[in-house]
Amino acid sequence: MNAVAAPADDDAAAADDLLAQSRAARVYDVAHESALEAAPLLSARLGRPVLLKREDQQPVFSFKLRGAYNRMVQLDPAQRARGVIAASAGNHAQGVALAAAKLGIRATIVMPVTAPQVKVDAVRRFGGAMVEIVLAGDSYSDAQATAAQLQAEHGATFVHPFDDPAVIAGQGTVALEILRQHPGPLHAVFVPVGGGGLLAGVAACIKALRPEVKVIGVQALDADAMARSLEKGSRVALDEVGLFADGTAVKQVGALTFALCRQHVDAMLRVDTDAICAAIRDIYQDTRCVPEPSGALALAGLKQYVAAHARLDGQVADGALVAIVSGANMNFDRLRFVAERAEVGEQHEAVFAVTIPEERGSFRRFCAALGRHSITEFNYRIGDASSAHIFVGVQIASRDEREALAAAFRAQAFDVLDLTDDELAKLHLRHMIGGRSPLARHERLYRFEFPERPGALTHFLGQLHPDWNISLFHYRNHGADYGRILVGIQVPPDEYALLPPFLAALGYPHWDESDHPAYRLLLRE
Template sequence: MDTVLANKKIYKPQLSAVKKAAERISNVAVKTPLGQSFTYSSKFSANVMLKREDLQQVRSYKIRGAFNKISSLPKEQINKGVICASAGNHAQGVAFACNKLQAKGVIYMPITTPRQKVEQTKMFGGDWVEVVLKGDTFDDSYKSAIKHGDKHGLVFIHPFDDEKVIEGQGTIGLEILEQAEEPIDYVFAPLGGGGLLAGLSSMFKELSPNTKIIGVEPEGAPSMTASLKEGKLTELKSIERFVDGAAVQKVGSRNFEICRENLHKVITIAEGKICQTILDLYNQDAIVVEPAGAMAISALDFFAEEIKGKNVVCIVSGSNNDITRTAEIKERALLYAGLKHYFVVSFPQRAGALKDFVEKVLGPNDDITHFEYSKKHHRENAPAVVGIELNDPADFDPLVARMKTKNFYGEYLNDKPNLFQYLV
């Protein structure tokens, strides 16, 4: 444990404080449904229930913590204004709260934030908020917001490392326990900065201590996993930003202490697996979710044997997904499933070479989805970048074997990230 943390009392959300938060937010936060998912209950032979936080007014649970924090401030501070940094969902919660409480708010968001989240933030905040796009990650925006807030005397509304925010998110735990008809064996919840799990797990530890709480992180931003491994709060040097609602370089200090005591397990999920869950939820259940909103459900496959016959809750945390990301989501899902592959193919510079490749190399169910070719003069062969979609992952090895036998094979690109990033 860090020396600083060892010398001070560790904060733990109290049931009375979370109940007070529930009263404070009762007029703005919806008591979202907890309902059985027929699809996932059948798939895993369990009673899988979805807590639909995507149905909040701001389409994520972040309204709970943001409103609880801002509404608890003294009137003079509300009049002076607040500031926050967010990758999107917290920003919308703060914007909504500012509009409702008539508090001036400055909201810093990463430049990389999907446009849909930026526009929604402006819409919810109206004339009461100013949106500033700064930095490539949440952590960049956070540093800029802190500097601006200190300069102008604005209270910083932290998206996850704040007691009132944690208590606001903890109201989800109370609701689940009120709504569930039977004892809950497992709760799966997304893990970014840790505010949701810090609040939720504290309520379960007090009211349902036998429930196992599972935190689910994106593989490209495993900040809690790194901290637990090191035994101290650890900042990642770089992260994959695709799961923007959960991509942070360092979890909250309060949340780290709470989560390492309360959570049964923390696991990481590949971004491609999350993308497949997004597509499945839409195609099978007509549920639209953002990447962070799909993380909890994505973890079920890795606990299939463990959860059989159990009562399981998955937190669907948000639905702020930009439709322009659909092509990338599909691509990542195919790559994860081993169905999409990119190659540098060496084509002989002669008539009929492409026809030979299609007829003699591709399998009957293989499809070319990407093709870039530039003819080179005075050379026998010229390279082409070719994307191939398979019908079955087992078709990959035979495809490569035929490419080599027919002298078309150049280089496989999927496992070369420096080249591959230009294609996906």
């Protein structure tokens, strides 16, 4: 955790001024006071009272309409007539679109081409005929450059997503609600950070009213412009930003937000993609709602904070911990990736590459080393006459269990590579194991289904014919009621008659895919 310089005494006036602006903000023309909900499952697991500030419940499914509307409602008639222009990765764009429709102001909104389609569609829906969308660049900063050019050409008012006093004051109303909703002991508020508007507004208001409450910003590890800027003492411009948490993918924070955060923020945290995915799942389990990656940033930081303090001093000081769930504009097609990575982010899945001898009995020794652990993924394709390379994912309860599994493999004289924290393996290599093999002679391909329960895959592996070689194996747990396996078995032609009784004895539904055209094209010599 990176500490931020303590506020000086003469900064109090600036915080008081922003507090007054937040109290007078016109956000409730379009927004509502969002719930501050207990997260009972998380609280029980972390041993701390955890509260979620549900900004994902706003009409545009994020907090951004607060600042956007508060800025636009203050425009004079001449400014309204010239219209507004904005740049946004999506959530601010929706706020501007809704405000434009509400106030009757024409708006041009520049969004990066990487913005999730769900956000682009929502901007059109909220803004209707009052909004024109321009797609440009790969990040918010690229879109902002295009917006600045268009503003110079047309003279419209630029509605900044974060570096504007009225926008920051609008976002500060989130803090006023938290303090009003939870007047009891409050240890810290965790805030997702992109350009810093929400963090600046929340921090200034909280420090003006309850300076003992910690305000902690949380950024994605690959989009940490605010954390780097506060560490350096001046604004840092990143060359590139990661786009998984697209709502906070900002290359450079604002001048005003930086100054306010430098004065009032207690610390900054960085979290990786796996931790964000785990936090998305945590929020779903407690609320049955799915936040977008940026919306889960704060909770990922909260969990990291609790874990770090538990290691250092055994406890976190008294008081509730609040995470702002800032948005829920999630593209549906990201859910598969999130579900897959959440297990690793929670340290519930370990991923190994294990090399075993290509000899009779070694596969059974491998299964014995796995014990009763549930297997989440199993990939193998014959490719070497002397050794077999297996990619396996295993469900675990802790890092200690992961280390114990690696030790169990080594005790069988297997070479082990722990890939749990390896980005290349998790993103790409796990999907590329296979291909044709000249060693896969007399291969028969079968697809099996079995009831998905702990130990089921290990039981299946233990029943495979000891005299026939396994030349291909693929399994991935998808959270369904039934597991699905693809197996290549090398059966000499003179033993084909033994296959039907063997398959019947296994007792699992199965299909012969040996003549499948895609298999013959891609995997068969």
